[in-house]
Amino acid sequence: MEVNESIDELRGRLKELKDLISKLRKEGFDMTIPTLRITNIPTRINIAEITLDREDFQKAKELLEETMKEIVLVKEQSLKKEKAMDMPNVGMQLRKQ
Numbered sequence: 001m002e003v004n005e006s007i008d009e010l011r012g013r014l015k016e017l018k019d020l021i022s023k024l025r026k027e028g029f030d031m032t033i034p035t036l037r038i039t040n041i042p043t044r045i046n047i048a049e050i051t052l053d054r055e056d057f058q059k060a061k062e063l064l065e066e067t068m069k070e071i072v073l074v075k076e077q078s079l080k081k082e083k084a085m086d087m088p089n090v091g092m093q094l095r096k097q
Helices: 002-026 032-038 041-051 054-096
Strands: none
Touching (some): 002 032, 002 041, 002 054, 032 054, 041 054
């Protein structure tokens, strides 16, 4: 029972990440790297389900966590880049006044 719950939890987290990637892509964020990272996770979850090995569960969990970190990183970098691009405009506005 615990194994099935763990597998279901991993699959649930995977779905949440896929939904988040889709949402952020629609908002204009470049989700190429997170999308590439997430492609191996379903296979890793299936391996964990078949082997019932703790290490396989841990690897799937780590891949989910790494993908989430990558999503956060991409979003932060995009926001910093966007903010930096707005900075020259602020300077130009101040000079015009």
